[in-house]
Amino acid sequence: MNAYQETLDYLYQQLPMFTRVGADAFKTDLHNTIALLALLDNPHQRFKTIHVGGTNGKGSSSHMLAAALQQAGYKTGLYTSPHLLDFRERIRINGEVVPEDFVVAFTDKLRTHIESIQPSFFELTVAMAFSYFAAEKVDIAVVEVGLGGRLDSTNVITPELSLITNISYDHKNMLGDTLQLIAGEKAGIIKPGVPVVISESQPETDEVFISTAAAKQSDIHFADQEWMVSSSSIAGMHMDITLLDTRQQQMHALKLDLSGQYQEKNVMGVLSALKILQQQGWQISREHITQALSHVRKLTGLRGRWxxxxxxxxxxxxxxxxxxxxxxxxxxxxxxxxxxxxxxxxxxxxxxxxxxxxxxxxxxxxxxxxxxxxxxxxxxxxxxxxxxxxxxxxxxxxxxxxxxxxxxxxxxxxxxxxxxxxxxxxxxx
The missing domain is CATH 3.90.190.20 (Mur ligase, C-terminal domain)
Known part of the structure; x- marks a missing residue:
């Protein structure tokens, strides 16, 4: 057995892993994550981030955002979960997975601290991702929330913007049994003065986001009020979609290499997020966006979505x-x-x-x-x-x-x- 496989076996066996055991692995505060990051000299403070939460669509949206930033020439980190085939899919830079030797060295370096802090698998993985992004000096990292938002290990970052895709019932035993309670947990990623995009407005949850954003003095954007799908059709592995920018009354024709009809909702959130990044000074052209969205799978390695x-x-x-x-x-x-x-x-x-x-x-x-x-x-x-x-x-x-x-x-x-x-x-x- 090689060193990488031995390291993975150690991580899977030693650390409570939500994907394997469920709620027992869910920590109800950020204490462990903060302790781990302090040991590592707070790597998450050394690069810019975008934080992506929501019930469904956050993985696809994260990959689309990363593809656009990558296409625009930025060195782009991407942290997502869970993985499909290889643990290293969770941590990527410009689509390339983290090297095996980094995973091994990072785990070896922290092994004694792992035994004293006793983090969950996810907490350690977040620390590993942030360490790797800082070491490789990424320009920006797209960070997908694992579960919920307020108490998620990723919620130690202060991003350029937050994106919340949608709210529906999931993990009710941990996040609450009403859409409002779940939205309250997801809204926990909204940071003071940091703009937030909501991909899909919903009568049951809009007020939760509006009031949280107001309390944090954060600009809030409902993407489905800024964009309207004029037409969409699926041809094989692609979706052709034309959207109207309702603010500027301009049409945008896109070819997505993600063919699920549900990507219509996600792409509106992504476009609103990219517009905010452009306003913040990120050099992302319309051509970059068009090219990126037609090659998301190739640029970022996204799999498993239709x-x-x-x-x-x-x-x-x-x-x-x-x-x-x-x-x-x-x-x-x-x-x-x-x-x-x-x-x-x-x-x-x-x-x-x-x-x-x-x-x-x-x-x-x-x-x-x-x-x-x-x-x-x-x-x-x-x-x-x-x-x-x-x-x-x-x-x-x-x-x-x-x-x-x-x-x-x-x-x-x-x-x-x-x-x-x-x-x-x-x-x-």
Whole structure:
């Protein structure tokens, strides 16, 4: 076993990891993060940042922003979570993942402090990312919130701007059981005097953001009031979208290499954020933005968002995993022609599966499965819940077995959709 793999094993085994064990890994203050960063001479204060939160779309939005800054010639850090195939996907500069030897050296350097501070996996990863960005002297880093906002480990930065994509039900046991309470947690990333963009206005949550921004004397922008989608169409792996800038009455035609219809909402937030950065003096041209948004996957390595991995049968991976995310995925299905639909799906235990399963189509064949992590929901229980909701299919002990079965049963004109959690998509890939 090499040093990098040994380091990862150490991190996974020693540190509580939310993606594996759930709420037990969630820390309710920033104490550990602040302590770790102090040991490292506060690297997060040595580069500029953009902070991106929200329930759904924050990963896609982070990657789009990073792509635009990169295209404009800035050395751009990008911190996101979770990863799909390799831990190092979480920490990138100009699309390139952090080197293995940095991960090893950083962990070795902090090993005695890890044992005394006892950080979570996420807290240590945030410190690692900020250390790497500072060491490599990035011009700016796009930092995606892990969970919530107010108490998230990333919430030690004072960014150039904050972007909050949307609010929907997720992690209710930790963030609250109303949209207003969840919005209050997400609004915790709004900093005094720092502008904030809300991608998607919602009657239940707008006032939370307006009042928080007013209290912090922060300018607030609702992107869907600044932009209007004039037309959009999906062609293969691309989406052609024309937007009206309602302030300047100008049309912007874009070709996105992210073909999920739900990217319409995300791109409006990104465009509003980029406009603020331009006003702050960042040299980002319209051409930079157009080029970047047509090559987000290539520039930043984004995967798992309505990702077409083969054509016959059409096979799509999407990391949509909560009620709002699955709803968007199901709406996207309406734009696709196929003979029969095969859905490979699985969830983690703390998702409200009883609210999600009724959103799935009844006329598909289901392959219920379980990712290889302690938080994963039992596949037999999931299949029983599926049957109770009129979904017909079988249970499979692993994602690979389920995906293999779907590929065996699907005909060339059929469609296979893999969704339900990051971990289901990761194991299928």
């Amino acid at each position: 990702e077409v991995i083969s054509q016959h049968p059409l096979t799509v991976m999407d990391v949509g995993h909560n009620e709002a995310g699955i709803r968007e995925v199901m709406q996207q299905l309406r734009h696709v022609n196929y003979q029969h639909l095969h859905i490979v799906t699985g969830f983690v235990k703390d998702k409200e599966v009883e609210n999600v399963l009724p959103l799935f189509p009844k006329d598909a064949t289901y392959y219920f499965c379980k990712a290889q992590l302690p938080r994963a929901m039992d596949e037999v229980l999931l299949a029983e819940l599926g049957t109770a909701n009129g979904l017909q299919g079988h249970a499979y002990a692993s994602v690979q077995a389920a995906f293999q079965a779907a590929r065996q049963h699907a005909r060339p004109d059929d469609m296979i959709l893999v969704c339900g959690s990051f971990f289901i998509v990761a194991e299928a890939l």
